[in-house]
Amino acid sequence: MSAAEQHMSHSITVEAPASRVYRLISAIESWPLYFAPNVHVEVLARSDTEERVRIWATANGEVTSWTSRRDLDPGRLTIAFRQEVSRAPVAAMGGAWRVVPVTDERCELWLDHDFTAVGDDPQLVEWITRAVDRNSESELGAVKYLTESDDGLADLEFSFEDTVRVDGAAADVMEFLDRADLWPTRLEHVSRLELSEDESGVQRMSMDTRTADGSVHTTESVRVCLRDEDRIVYKQTVTPALMRAHTGEWRIAAAPEGGVDVTSRHSVIIQAGSVAKVLGEKATVADARSFVRQALSRNSGVTLACAKEFAEGRSRSGSATATT
Template structure:
């Protein structure tokens, strides 16, 4: 018999609420994605992904159970019709137990300051045995969303927007990707849910128990610049409704707190970025020295000399004459390595205790120890030299290079 390819049945639901506010006020809140966390329970962030024809693609993150539960995400396509005051939506790939989900929001004026909001759903299930549970969930969520949207519209119409914002910004000497990794590695506190858009943005919703706030959220935007990345921390809260004088005072204290927190976040990340910059530079320097040692110990005098600048200097306290210029450094080291090979010796350079004495955008000065081991065939390794080295490294289009090196042999005073 042929396989049953019949599509699952489409189930429908409709919910509505009446709002004491103008239809334009209601639709203005509904069509502003930044407002969605106010009335979609557990919404952490909405990220616009661009347009496809007449549709907007958005990614939605929700934590329905707050920090204690998991975060769900999906991509929806949304079509807004401001003239008809409608918003249709459909999920590109619905999370289980749904096979598909779509619907429409309709904002219908009932008078100058009275509006009806209608929310319809059409959905299919992966397993029809989930029908009762999904129906109950849609009923509960629809009533919550409509109720929150009603409250938001009525409060905004009566007292003006209850949203309070603050921001702080700085520029950091990291790439956007490096700063994103730094943010992603940090563990949020127990009341916060964090989501991210790779290399671009980190969004947080703070599920606080503060009864004075209905929403507490943060967005950290990362914008690449010529010098690194511009970090902008945006804090946003929505006040719970109250009396006029109370709201005025609460708005002022909340704005001051948000500004303090935004500024503090920028300062903390500036400090961390500085530490991260130190670590990245330290890693770069140590890798440079490792490559130099490998080239030297494998007899590649020419490539080793190329790690010096054209006018580089190699100075040893055990030798009266310094080697000046890359050409002379190459020639002298080639002669020395040929002699060592002719004697049947294998030399190994071991570097350690690398200290970045100072650095800026162009120059790095270092101090470190270098021990050289010498081994003959079938023999035991012997310490040939113990030294301390002082380098001046410079940045070039090819990477770090040595401009000046002083090797101080421990057995020479």
């Protein structure tokens, strides 16, 4: 063991069965929806007891990514993890989730970390410590909220997709979706958009969107551009009041009959405490689900239609040029 290895533990009491808590922390694909720091998770390999995953997340406000191996033990209610590929300032990191039953309806949830910093730099150790503290407390609090929720996560959480067929090239569709900085001139519902991108293809986006009633909502998102796979995944880090969390994906796939299918996928958790305030005292979670789905589908539908027009216009122009 390195003399510079640091150890940290965080815990919280959860008024829910241990099995329910374990199911939530084991569902790593849903972490971006459940946990504020997590942006996106890709499962690279999986068996009944092992997973290899790539995770994008925020740490002290910065977006970073790493590859980890997870060992799942449902009998002992533990999940051990170890980063295979870490990213500076982290040199190495691992740890474990541990669910400890107290009664049938109560448990203790522990999140342990060990890590070393690049060059054993004390300033980097302090930076990592702050990130682990902030993210661990946020994730433990989210587990508590979601597993104790009176409304039931199954009612609050939902996903849906919209797909259009495009008689054009995937590269042209991807260009339209990728160049979100141009959306204010291309999409009627986008009145302002600020975008920045780092060298790894991670984009930060702040956008003002007009709703059907003419009001404007400001959202902030982190987008991971997986250009080699014709996909863009994203997470809204600042959401409208009705949504506790919102993640999404733009996906382009070759269509059997030619052209491409372009899909917009949304996953949402409703903010139950805001339903009455936003939609009225008699509104239900079901009403909120319907309202949010219609709003998101309307906006993504406009984006899909404009991407289709853009790509098919490029295709027609290219064909005309080729025949002259």
